[in-house]
Amino acid sequence: MTASDDNPVVLELTDVSCSYDTGSPAVEGVSLSARKGDIICLLGPSGCGKTTTLRAIAGFEPVVSGEIRLNGNVVSTTGRHVPPEQRRVGMVFQDYALFPHLTVRDNVGFGLTSATANDRRGRVDEMLSLTGLSELAGRYPHALSGGQQQRAALARALAPQPVLLLLDEPFSNLDPDTTERMRLELLHLLKSTETTTVLVTHDHKEAFAMADYVAVLNNGKLEQCTTPETTYHLPVSRFVAEFVGQADFIPGTIRDSVVVTQLGTFPVPPDYPGPPEVVVMIRPDDVRIRESTEGDGTVASRQFRGSEIIYGIRLGSGDFVHSSEASTKFFALNSKVELEVIATHTVIFDRKGWKT
Structure with a gap:
């Protein structure tokens, strides 16, 4: 189900460009937007600019031109860069980046530094229940399966109630059967919580299964951004046509x-x-x-x-x-x-x- 057009716009990228350290363009003139509850997938081959775009949204990469807005506020543009910790953006990395010396419970509660002890405990319990990890709360990351580690990383990212969730190749470390199951679980979780999400992948089947809108990038440029059905049946270029099937x-x-x-x-x-x-x-x-x-x-x-x-x-x-x-x-x-x-x-x- 796609988010309603009446929902507020959470994320806006307008003519965003980013450069590599060498000065050559990594992303050129990318424009897209997401309303509350939308799941947008950045899809493309290695080196197409999808991860750079995700990092720019998170605040890890500066923009050389254009602007990025979150909830209507400019967070990235020429001469202005709001640091990642002030953007209220949650992120799940490819390797999940769980703290090995902390239990699942402590990992999930790590970002709730301003909450009272009772509020922190309640929010952590809610996230553990939502992700099916309540019985594993006392375990350390090394004692979890790949799917359980992913759920712990997701619970940690969602605990502070971010305005936007970013997922960088979230299924790349999972076997095919676990990937299929986790896709369904993640999609249900994101839709039930109306979490606006940007997902990066090189797998068109993953993009079609997860996304409301698929943004196909090629050589740093956005070639098409539309529904999975339109992307497949009405591609705007031969590159898009071949990449998605x-x-x-x-x-x-x-x-x-x-x-x-x-x-x-x-x-x-x-x-x-x-x-x-x-x-x-x-x-x-x-x-x-x-x-x-x-x-x-x-x-x-x-x-x-x-x-x-x-x-x-x-x-x-x-x-x-x-x-x-x-x-x-x-x-x-x-x-x-x-x-x-x-x-x-x-x-x-x-x-x-x-x-x-």
Whole structure:
């Protein structure tokens, strides 16, 4: 569930740029916002600027231009930098950064320095209960599993009631089964507490599972920020299309309001402004195949993925497309097939890789 548009804006980045120590840009002109209760995921490959953006929000990195606001107050801009401890921002690091000499209870209560003893005890008990750690309160970090350490770090970050929670690759140290379980637990916790959150990851599946909005960064620039569904089905660039899921790109030519390709014709938006030479993005889940000796495709590869099989189909033109089929539907290698594409799901890019 996405936060309501009536909710107040908690975080605003306006044309934010940051530089490396060498002076070269790490982040350029990034603008985005989050309302109370939103979960925004910064998604991209290593070196794209997502962690630098997160650190700038936290106050660990200065901005060289633009501004960052929290609850309407400027916390970062040229000539002004509010230190991290004054921003009321909670952060969970990749390695969780729990204090090894403190128990779970003392770790969770570490940031409640201004609270009375009774208030501190009550808040810690509340966080331990919320994260399912009440029975482990007396343990030290080394005696916890990876998932338990993550919950302890999360409880510590939430205890001071921050206006914003920052999560840096929170599942990177967990095995796949634990990761799946912790995603569900974390999502339930964040939504039940209406905690505004910015999450960093390089995993598009993680971003889609967790986020209300996905902000895709590439070479320090924000290429797209929208819902997971729109990011997947209507990417604005070839980079976004390929980064968030498998995609094939078939060359085509615009003729009489349609794009003509090896796979047939596809509709073109009536206000299409671009050049006649284009490429058409097709997802494997939009391609259906059936055996036919008259078919233009040949099954060239097969990847079994449990519930589905991804078939690689070589066309007569030499182009390749992929089809996602139920794992109970079997096609032999080198068999001839016909292809059917869901035309309404295709996206047209110019030859430079940008949506037209």
